[in-house]
Amino acid sequence: MNKTAILAAVCMILGGWLLLNPGDVAPVNPVHPVTPVEPIADDSFKLGRHVLIVYESIDKPTYPSSQALILDSAEFKQFLNQTATDGWRILDQDANTEYMPEVFQLWAKRERSGLPWIVISNGQTGVEGELPATIDETKELIGKLLQ
Amino acid sequence: MTTNQYTVPRGMGRGWIPRDITKAPLGSSAPVFNKPLIPRSEWGDRLNEKRKAKAMLSDVRNMAGPNGGRIPALNQGRDPWCWAFSPTTAATLARANAGMPYVHLSANAVANKVAGFRIRGGWSEESMAHMQTLGAPSTAFWPEQDNARHFDNPDTWNNAKRSIITEWWDIDPRDTAAIMTCLLLNYPMAVDIPAWGHSVCLIDPVNEQGTEFDHLNSWGDNWNGNGIGRLKGKYTKFDSVIACTVATGG
Numbered sequence: 001m002n003k004t005a006i007l008a009a010v011c012m013i014l015g016g017w018l019l020l021n022p023g024d025v026a027p028v029n030p031v032h033p034v035t036p037v038e039p040i041a042d043d044s045f046k047l048g049r050h051v052l053i054v055y056e057s058i059d060k061p062t063y064p065s066s067q068a069l070i071l072d073s074a075e076f077k078q079f080l081n082q083t084a085t086d087g088w089r090i091l092d093q094d095a096n097t098e099y100m101p102e103v104f105q106l107w108a109k110r111e112r113s114g115l116p117w118i119v120i121s122n123g124q125t126g127v128e129g130e131l132p133a134t135i136d137e138t139k140e141l142i143g144k145l146l147q
Numbered sequence: 148m149t150t151n152q153y154t155v156p157r158g159m160g161r162g163w164i165p166r167d168i169t170k171a172p173l174g175s176s177a178p179v180f181n182k183p184l185i186p187r188s189e190w191g192d193r194l195n196e197k198r199k200a201k202a203m204l205s206d207v208r209n210m211a212g213p214n215g216g217r218i219p220a221l222n223q224g225r226d227p228w229c230w231a232f233s234p235t236t237a238a239t240l241a242r243a244n245a246g247m248p249y250v251h252l253s254a255n256a257v258a259n260k261v262a263g264f265r266i267r268g269g270w271s272e273e274s275m276a277h278m279q280t281l282g283a284p285s286t287a288f289w290p291e292q293d294n295a296r297h298f299d300n301p302d303t304w305n306n307a308k309r310s311i312i313t314e315w316w317d318i319d320p321r322d323t324a325a326i327m328t329c330l331l332l333n334y335p336m337a338v339d340i341p342a343w344g345h346s347v348c349l350i351d352p353v354n355e356q357g358t359e360f361d362h363l364n365s366w367g368d369n370w371n372g373n374g375i376g377r378l379k380g381k382y383t384k385f386d387s388v389i390a391c392t393v394a395t396g397g
Binding site for chain 1: 183184189192193197200201202203207211245246247309313314328334392393394395396397
């Protein structure tokens with residue numbers, strides 16, 4: 001058996017092993033997964049029960065439809081009215097927050113590792129992370145702090 | 148629905164005149180919409196999902212008004228200010244979709260400022276360009292259906308800064324894909340309709356073909372039941388289409 005044939009055989013065996021043992025390979029379709037959120041210490045979270053969702057309007061057509069619904073659903077807005085009782089906003093990242101309550105001005109300036117993004121506070125603590133993929137997941141996330 | 152909703156009710160004005168494309172060509176005061184389009188193959192599914200999740204602009208209108216009720220339709224009365232009322236309606240809905248508190252915005256302030264207190268017709272792009280720089284004040288500062296000059300004062304325009312449109316798109320009126328994309332994303336649109344001589348605010352697509360649309364008119368809540376009418380046929384041939392995407396607010 002020549003060297004080329006040996007190398008080809010090794011590659012085939014290795015490739016097969018990788019296919020059967022994916023190990024820590026990233027999940028195939030992590031569409032805006034719910035980021036594991038841990039409460040963060042921040043004075044702005046003591047300002048009340050608030051929710052802010054930040055997105056980019058130019059990219060909105062490319063968001064999965066289930067996620068775009070979070071931004072637009074009147075039922076979800078009603079849910080926010082009932083839970084984020086001190087106020088909520090769903091804002092483009094370039095929206096001018098000058099005339100908004102202080103908490104949204106502060107949160108709009110926070111560093112984000114992606115968009116769309118959600119920040120939630122209950123008057124004592126808060127969480128932030130990537131916006132979940134569906135209305136139900138987002139309600140669940142908010143419910144952990146605000147219900 | 149009235150028997151012919153395109154009939155102009157007694158005592159109501161319209162006021163659209165063709166956009167002067169020598170002075171205001173497409174894209175002259177805002178970018179022409181050239182963003183990713185929602186593929187036509189998805190329109191039907193998206194529309195169904197929006198209806199199911201109550202994510203149409205009409206749904207948002209029904210819960211974002213005073214005390215959690217319906218946002219009232221603006222009422223231009225007999226003045227020919229439709230071209231200011233349609234963008235002001237769009238701004239109101241954009242604010243609602245973002246969760247900003249309801250404010251009854253004064254389209255009379257916008258119209259008079261743009262027209263220099265001359266009662267005249269116009270097109271919606273004129274008004275939106277104004278709202279991008281000066282905004283629209285609350286009717287607490289400039290009442291609806293009032294054209295008195297004394298409302299034109301620094302307090303009024305200071306208040307108007309709370310309702311500036313910070314991002315909007317000029318859309319090619321023949322570009323159905325862009326119109327459907329914007330509506331499916333809840334971007335309210337002021338549209339000028341030559342067949343009607345009128346300008347209104349598009350709110351919802353009616354079908355997945357993009358051939359019929361619901362609009363919020365500016366003839367008050369009593370018109371057609373709740374201020375909303377349906378456009379089809381020649382009434383969907385638009386002259387100007389302005390999508391309101393980002394509003395400043397309180």
